[in-house]
Amino acid sequence: MFQKHFMAIAAIVLIFAANQVWSAGFALYENSSRGTAICGAFVARADDASALFYNPSGITQLKGMHISNGINTYTGIVDIHYPGGGMEAVMDKTWFVPNFYLSQQVNDKIWVGLGAFAPYGLGNKYRENWYGRYNMYHAEIACMEINSNIAFKVNDSFSFSLGMSRQSFELLNKRKLKPKNVIVQGLSDLGIPNAELTYEQQYAQYFNPMSDIDQEVNLDKPTYRFNLSFRYQMNDKLSIGGHYRSKVSYTLTGDVEYKDLPALNSAYGDNINSLVKLLNDTLKNAKLDVDISLPDIYIFGVAYRISDQLTVEADIVRTQWSRYDRIDYHFHNGVGDQVDKAEWSDVNCYRFGAEYQVNEKLTARLGYLFDESPLHDDYIDFSLPGNDRHLFTTGFGYKYKKFIIDGHYGLVICLDRDNHKNLNANAFIDYDWQHRNSYTHQLGFNVSYVF
Numbered sequence: 001m002f003q004k005h006f007m008a009i010a011a012i013v014l015i016f017a018a019n020q021v022w023s024a025g026f027a028l029y030e031n032s033s034r035g036t037a038i039c040g041a042f043v044a045r046a047d048d049a050s051a052l053f054y055n056p057s058g059i060t061q062l063k064g065m066h067i068s069n070g071i072n073t074y075t076g077i078v079d080i081h082y083p084g085g086g087m088e089a090v091m092d093k094t095w096f097v098p099n100f101y102l103s104q105q106v107n108d109k110i111w112v113g114l115g116a117f118a119p120y121g122l123g124n125k126y127r128e129n130w131y132g133r134y135n136m137y138h139a140e141i142a143c144m145e146i147n148s149n150i151a152f153k154v155n156d157s158f159s160f161s162l163g164m165s166r167q168s169f170e171l172l173n174k175r176k177l178k179p180k181n182v183i184v185q186g187l188s189d190l191g192i193p194n195a196e197l198t199y200e201q202q203y204a205q206y207f208n209p210m211s212d213i214d215q216e217v218n219l220d221k222p223t224y225r226f227n228l229s230f231r232y233q234m235n236d237k238l239s240i241g242g243h244y245r246s247k248v249s250y251t252l253t254g255d256v257e258y259k260d261l262p263a264l265n266s267a268y269g270d271n272i273n274s275l276v277k278l279l280n281d282t283l284k285n286a287k288l289d290v291d292i293s294l295p296d297i298y299i300f301g302v303a304y305r306i307s308d309q310l311t312v313e314a315d316i317v318r319t320q321w322s323r324y325d326r327i328d329y330h331f332h333n334g335v336g337d338q339v340d341k342a343e344w345s346d347v348n349c350y351r352f353g354a355e356y357q358v359n360e361k362l363t364a365r366l367g368y369l370f371d372e373s374p375l376h377d378d379y380i381d382f383s384l385p386g387n388d389r390h391l392f393t394t395g396f397g398y399k400y401k402k403f404i405i406d407g408h409y410g411l412v413i414c415l416d417r418d419n420h421k422n423l424n425a426n427a428f429i430d431y432d433w434q435h436r437n438s439y440t441h442q443l444g445f446n447v448s449y450v451f
Contacts, residue, residue, distance in 0.1 A: 037395025037408035038353025039367030043301030052115035070446030219254035282334030321374035347372035410442035
């Protein structure tokens with residue numbers, strides 16, 4: 001009976017996970033409503049099915065079968081200020097991120113679990129003709145992970161778990177290409193000295209009036225990673241927990257497509273038309289491979305039960321973003337290979353949460369989080385104009401028979417940041433700019449059932 005139930009629900013998870021939605025931000029901590037309401041400070045407690053995201057060894061506290069299904073929404077704003085007194089706001093959009101968890105007790109010593117969640121995500125969209133369109137005007141990352149775990153209860157105090165994940169990563173990026181920039185780069189690649197000056201003297205009158213070229217990149221690729229965790233109940237008040245998720249290296253594969261390329265014109269003459277033809281031959285629709293690396297993540301938490309009603313927890317998350325040091329592009333057309341530096345830094349996230357049991361049915365929750373930014377000043381761009389951030393959350397839990405309903409609200413405040421020229425030549429940000437007034441509203445719920 002256990003196998004029949006588990007395999008049936010696993011099939012539902014696979015269907016659910018295939019219908020991915022785009023999310024906001026890059027690393028996502030909000031993968032259950034209860035966990036989000038206490039800002040993810042849940043590693044040492046981990047006593048519901050969403051422990052499969054926060055600390056899978058915690059499922060050894062759950063009797064029988066537990067299922068939880070939920071969704072988190074993100075609605076964010078940010079203002080980009082650029083030279084000349086201009087300002088651009090990210091286009092309004094709400095992003096939806098689902099989660100699903102199932103845990104099953106096999107016997108007194110062994111538990112198994114299956115989770116589907118989004119560990120990473122990003123979404124920013126601007127007007128197609130905005131000032132920074134040569135860097136990007138639409139960027140999205142979707143990452144859905146299906147994570148299976150087996151947890152062992154060594155004794156009443158100590159449990160540990162082993163897990164394996166299939167992680168699917170999808171990327172969409174849209175930008176405009178300025179014909180001038182393509183021609184100048186081509187002249188430089190041909191070894192022509194003072195390519196910029198040569199362009200202005202011989203080609204500007206023809207190529208400057210041309211419309212922007214549209215470039216769209218679509219990439220995806222699944223890969224695998226593992227995770228390890230433990231939980232130790234030191235006494236009836238104090239518990240600790242730890243969780244490690246391994247690094248991931250991707251070679252994303254997909255397509256690059258171009259639109260609005262300039263056409264040959266008899267009025268240009270043979271010399272200019274040869275460059276127009278070269279531009280069209282270079283920017284052909286083609287396959288594209290991209291190499292990136294995502295970080296190891298270490299989490300440690302301490303929970304303390306102050307009274308029968310009140311429990312508090314503090315966690316620290318160490319993310320080794322230094323692995324995200326560069327992005328290698330391999331265009332299967334005339335563009336060839338390109339490298340963008342990132343040089344992100346290892347950072348910490350500090351999470352604090354409190355739960356107060358009002359009565360047998362109702363629980364109130366609060367949380368606070370401070371998240372350090374890994375971004376390097378020399379390589380920040382418009383797809384992720386981030387900085388250190390604060391997250392304030394609140395929420396509730398309500399029990400009704402075998403159902404548990406959790407809800408939460410969160411407010412992310414990203415600190416203002418002054419940025420300067422991006423040193424990546426392909427970024428086309430050769431000016432100072434600022435991001436201001438960056439806020440994200442989070443709203444979500446989970447519905448759980450205990451069999």
